[in-house]
Amino acid sequence: MQIDIKGLKKSFGSNLVLEGIDLTIEDGKTTVIIGQTGCGKSVLIKHIIGLLRPDEGEIVVNGVDITKVTRKEFSDILKNFGVLFQSAALFDSMTTGENVAFPLREHTNLPESRIMEIVKEKLAIVGLKGVESRYPAELSGGMKKRVGLARAIALDPKVLIFDEPTTGLDPVMSDTIDNLIMNTQKRLGVTSIVISHDIPGTYKIAHRIAMLYKGTVVLYGSPDDFKSTKDPIVRQFLERRAEGPLQVEA
Amino acid sequence: MTLNPFNIFEYIGEKFTLFLEELGGIFSTFLQSFGFIVVPPFRFRLFLKQMEFIGVESSFIVLLTGAFTGMVFALQTSYAFKLFGAENLIGPSVALSLTRELGPVLTALMVTGRVGSAMAAELGTMRVTEQIDALYTMSINPVQYLVTPRVSSSVVMLPMLTVLFDFIGIIGSYFMAVFLLGLNGERFINDTIYMVDLKDIYIGLLKAAVFGAIISVVGCYKGYFAEKGAEGVGKAATQAVVIASVSILIADYFLTALLF
Missing domain, CATH: 3.40.50.300 (P-loop containing nucleotide triphosphate hydrolases)
Incomplete structure (x- = not known):
């Protein structure tokens, strides 16, 4: 694009x-x-x-x-578009998994099992495993950015902004x-x-x-x-x- | 140092313009949030979650305030009514005051302190940490996602909390009148039912719904447009409580004058 x-x-x-x-x-x-x-x-x-x-x-x-x-x-x-904000801008009331799943739940009709697969997939791309149930407050600065990136690429955007x-x-x-x-x-x-x-x-x-x-x-x-x-x-x-x-x- | 009168006019003009801007912003937030009620996607889960936060979690504080308001009101009126032997009017006067005035107003003021400030702080934090921008870039309208569920559930829950306040307040005054002041319980109930019209209750609840809109719209507006980090969020929460409380009292006067 x-x-x-x-x-x-x-x-x-x-x-x-x-x-x-x-x-x-x-x-x-x-x-x-x-x-x-x-x-x-x-x-x-x-x-x-x-x-x-x-x-x-x-x-x-x-x-x-x-x-x-x-x-x-x-x-x-x-x-x-996928955007990774300076502060990662993760929703602090949601877990890491829910954050990454959020755009998928909002914009697709995928079944929950498929959404969870994609969440794991995207988190694996950014080098994170087993953090789905953790809240943003429990993550380090670098981990937050990586989760932010996983969320930004959840819908396979054509443009990524960092x-x-x-x-x-x-x-x-x-x-x-x-x-x-x-x-x-x-x-x-x-x-x-x-x-x-x-x-x-x-x-x-x-x-x-x-x-x-x-x-x-x-x-x-x-x-x-x-x-x-x-x-x-x-x-x-x-x-x-x-x-x-x-x-x-x- | 001499005081320049032109500076005073400039100052007043500036403050007035800011006031009008603020008023316009609050009104625009109100219109948008209500407009989105009928626009899909309907966020029923968020609506229920806010109903729990605004209604269910405020019920204890409303019960406590209602009970003691009813009790103290019975105690105070008993001194006056005793002077001319009209103690039997304690029940109706407490019930009328609660349903028409004290129930909706005190419930709204209690909820403002608990919910209005929380809304401003939550949305303000989301604003300064770019979470609202993040929603927008995910093609999700932040007003529809954040403000509409809060405003609509406030409008629904405030009348319910007021019913609770009125009911527990009347029970409190009953116990005070019957067990402490020695009045006849049956007469207390009969006189109260006879004197209180359904209209008194309905209009009280209508007031409560308007107050619910004021609390949530002001809280959301102040939070949504918060700036300057933690200080801005704190300021937004304080302003939300002050503006909503004053607006409730002003709106109460006009609603009473118009509706009763």
Whole structure:
């Protein structure tokens, strides 16, 4: 599923967050969006999943401009999306198994026995076994993210969106999650969009990288393009330097 | 420092705009939640679960409050009625006060403290931990999934709890009047039945249903739009109780003036 973003603008009051984003998320590829905190990455993602409406511009998913469809039509398009939130966003009143089963129970008429099989299957994909009856509060941060991923892929979506999937995790767990993103992408052939601050992880999982700066895309290309770029903004960000054109907001 | 009168007008204007925004938001939540009652999928299990939480689990606190309200009301009225030898009016006056006024209002205030704050805190936590966003991205309307079952079950359960409050309150006043003040039990019952109209009970229950809508809509609205983490959730819960309690008392005045 290809996603074309054209001239996307969004402001909150007098604060212009997206100043005209043009970006193509290629079908079946992993695109990582990087950039400073507050540069509009999450706002961009929220537009793609319909949590925000743009002031201007369009987001075309498989030929349909999702900024102009009705809520019902968009709801149908959303069924092709799986989202892993930064906090995993597991329903804390439900067990792990119920969390993963939730989209299946809501959107399919599968018998309960088949749903439980799929739950076990999806949890196995993310490397978890025997955790179905545990509540999210009983899981570690990394386990929560993995359960969140299992829930996101429960309906075999065509697009997977990861909002800072490795933030707050130790390096080993971060690499495990990166591997999971790569394996899931390969296994399901999905289009993946990842928001990340983790540069080594980005180079590992990305087919394409887009860097946002002041509400626009400052560079879009392959990991090799990013490694060889001379753009001072991109270089400063990738080299983790405080000195340079990128400034921390006071 | 001099006080600029223009700043005062600006301040009042700002607060008034915020008030109107809040009112509009609450009303819109009310309309949406009721609209979704007739739109499939029907979430009967969630409705039952909320009925248990709002109704069954509030029954003990309502029983306790009802019994003591009835008892203290009998005690207080006995002092007044004794002055002109009208102790036989204790039963009817307690029953009328309970069914028309105290039953629905006190039940609603007790439920506001227990349920309204819990709704705001639960939905607020879901909001700040992105669980509401997660529902939305799974193509599930969060208002239909979270708000509608809470509002509809509140509207059903509040009248039931009020019946419980009225009944136990009258029993409490009966025990107080008969066993402590030495009144004739049979006369107490007969006078109460004679004086209390079915209309008194019905309108009391109608009030309770409106209060149920107020408690749940305000609680859900404050929680649904909570922001700024744990502090925001705490604020939402407190505001839900304050706004719902004040709204109940204001609505009570208008409903009494209109319906009786």
